[in-house]
Amino acid sequence: MISGSLKPTIARILQPQLSVLSRAMSVGATATRTDTTARLAELRTLMGSYNVDVYIVPSEDAHQSEYIAPVDGRREFISGFTGSAGCAIVTASKAALATDGRYFLQAETELDSNWELLKQGLPDVPTWQEWALREAEGGKNVGVDATLISADQAKSLTEKLASRKGGSLIGMDVNLIDLVWADKQPLRPKAPLQILGLEFAGKPFETKLADIRKDIEKYKGSGLIVSMLDEIAWLFNLRGDDIPFNPVFFSYAFITPTTATLYIDEDKVTEKVRAYLGDAVTIKPYNAIFEDVKVFGEISASAESKVLVTSSASWALSKSFDESKLTTLKTAPIEAAKAVKNETEIKGMRASHVRDGAAQIKYFAWLEKVLNSNVVLDEVDVADKLEEFRKEQKNFVGLSFPTISSTGSNGAIIHYQPEKKTCAVVEKSKVYLCDSGAQFLDGTTDSTRTMHYGTPTPAEKQSYTLVLKGHMAVARAVFPKGSSGFILDILARQYLWREGLDYRHGTGHGVGSFLNVHEGPIGIGTRMTYNEVPLDVGMFISNEPGYYEDGQYGIRIENVVQVVEKKTPFSFGDKKYYxxxxxxxxxxxxxxxxxxxxxxxxKTWLNEYHAEVYEKTKGFFENDPYTLAWLKRETALI
Structure with a gap:
């Protein structure tokens, strides 16, 4: 339980830390490129020393995190590209950066002449794996930090290297980028753990452990290795401050039918946390996991009872075992359990979204007022104001990701984040896109609104309405139990497709409860992984189609939605419908x-939605007549 005295401490969680290039994931319309010549030269010298011809630099950390701590920003450091997704590959004479459609414009802006951009998903563009394999032909060795890729990735690369007559895949226990970075690399964070009380978590960690042990038994496992940081935070009802915007902490966990061990920097574990975990959890040093699981695997695993790992576990972890003593699970038991929120979490998620909505309503009304008053404000100024309004709300902790505050052509850069020195002034005559979210003790929010405070062009209105129609098609969808987000994606794109238009990102992602804003295993999109886990009652997922006219404007409309059971006139095959x-x-x-x-x-859906918005948020503006009048106008019947 979080007492009043702890709230000021936990409120520090997720406050932005300095990244390698000032702010992680940021790019300005005229961003300065980083000269990577010296860094690449030093890396290539080290590659020669370690007999590595091709070196892979993933974006992820040792826990396959999407968002990372500054200390793990290796791919950003070596390439100068600050987007959150991508992979760098370096040879003795070449360097390539692969990323997806969200970041094409950003990468073109940030990469210097040393780099080739591999636009993933476009015709005739190789994947980073294909590019690396091509460069390794002729018996050349490929090196990678074994903690930064999964065992499945390593196995696939090894097999393909053999088929392409390449050399070996070397799983290295030293990271060459760290050696180049040296004493300029940020330090690992040391903030203490915080306990998330039952009024927010809804279920004691002891009960969660008991449930996970049932899963271990179901899979005939002798133990379960847990490496994903949000899974560990959720399991133990603990939160941390190791990664900006994500209330997690660097750790591993190993759960057996009779024991639970948390591997963590022990300096982060206060006496209060030790007492809270009690005899139920043993605490050991962070890196002790590798030796412990090796010993456990040798002693306990058998043909009938194996150690369970998930497909996201690192190659370094899996290498600690004889492969015959491991069972790899596609979907982690904790990941699946975490995605379905309990009653307390559902209540908190819904309440936090109302408070967050009130903050955004106040912001968009304020923005209209200042623009009509000809006040000159840039994209950073207005984003900071939105954060001020969020801070006024109960249980606010911090932002859930860097605010995407973009005007005009910057809105076409899908994951744009403004920098003070290079960002644009917000203009009344241009489309303004704001994608933002917050962390509250009782929930995580994420929404996008595209606004225009002047006279939009017919093309802008048509684009916006096509996106809105797709958004509403998803929001209104009814589907049989067992359906996945993979099959719903077409609903969002259908109206754009009819015009020959589309967007280069998924339509939705799972959302955590005071955890990561992007949460597996569910999503709405064309990734085949989204077809593996069906949507279930109690899950929260985003609904965010968009359209981006390069060099002109960007449009995205995003709401978080909850999966619920729906009443239907009939029940074919006695199926439930969601x-x-x-x-x-x-x-x-x-x-x-x-x-x-x-x-x-x-029109009916939109009117009903706006009526709900008005009823649930109007009470926040009893002493704010300007914002209340704006809210009434924006929720009026159409």
Whole structure:
């Protein structure tokens, strides 16, 4: 339980830390490129010393985290590319950076002439694996930090190297980028752990352990290795401050039918946390996991009872075992359990989204007022103001990711984040896209609104309305139990496709409860992994189609929705049917809607949504007549 005296401490969690290039994931329209010549030269010298011809630099840390601590920003350091997704590959004479469509424009802006950009997903563009294999032909060795890729990735690369007559894949226990970075590399964070009380977690960690042990028994396992940081935080009802915007901490866990061990820097474990965990959990040093699981595997694993790992576990962990003593699970038991929120978490998620909606409503009303007053503010200024409004809300802890505050052509850079020295002034005459979220003790939020405070062009209104129609199609969907987000993606894109348009990102991602804003195993999109786990009642997922006109504007509309059971007139085959409740409470931009493009069912949904937004948020503005008037106007019937 978090007492009042602890709230100021936990409120520090997720406050932005300095990244390698000032802010992680950032890019300005005129961002300065990093000269990587000297860094690459030093890396190539080290590659020669370690007999490595091709060196792979993933984006992830040792726990396959999407968002990473500054100390793990190796790919950013060596390439100068600050986006959150991608992989760098370096040879004696070449360097390539592979990333997906969200970051094409950003990478083109940030990479210097030493780098070749591999635009993943485009025709005739090799994947980073294909590029690396091609460079390794002729018996050349490929090196990678064994903690930074999964065992499945390592196995696949090894097999393909053999088929392409390449050399060996070397799983290295030293990271060459760290050697280049040397004493300029940021230090590992040391913030103490915090306990998340039952009023927010909803279930004691002892009960969660008991449930996971049932899963271990179901899979006939002798133990379960846990390496994903949000899974460990959720399992033990603990939160940390090791990665910006994500309340997690560097650790491993090993769960057996009778024991639970937490591997962590012991300086982070206060006496209060030790007492809280009690005899149920043994605490050991972070790196002791590698020797412990090796010994345990040799003693306990058998043909009938094996150690369980997930497909996200690192190659370094898996190498500690004889492969015959391991069972690899596609979906982690904790990941699946965490995705379905309990009653307390559901209540908190819904309540936090109402408070967050009130903060955004106040912000968008304020922004209109200052723009009409001809006040000159840039993208950073207004993003900072939004954070101020969020701080006013109960249980606020910090942002859930860096705010994407973008005006005009910057909105077409899908994961744009403004920098003070290079960002644009927000103009009333241009489309403004704001993708933002917050961490509250009782929930995590993420929403995007695209606004226009002047006179939008017909093309802008048409684009916005096509995206809105796709958004509403997902929000209104009803589907049989057992359906995945993979099959729903077409609903969001159908209206854009009819015009020959599309967008280069997924339509939705799972959302944690005071945890990572991007949470597996569910999502809405074309990734085959989204077809592996069906949507289930109690899950929260984003609904965020978009459209981006390069050099002109970007449009995205995002709400978080909850999976709920739906009543249907019939029940074919006695199936249950599911759908979504929208929990984000922020009006759409009436100024950008081309109403003639909406049918009656769409108008009804929009009117009902706006009525709910008004009823749930109006009480926040009893002493704020300006914002209340703005809210009434933006939620008026269409």
């Amino acid at each position: 759908g979504f409740d929208t929990v984000t409470m922020v009006p759409m931009c009436q100024n950008l809607i081309e109403k003639s493009m909406l049918d009656e069912e769409e």
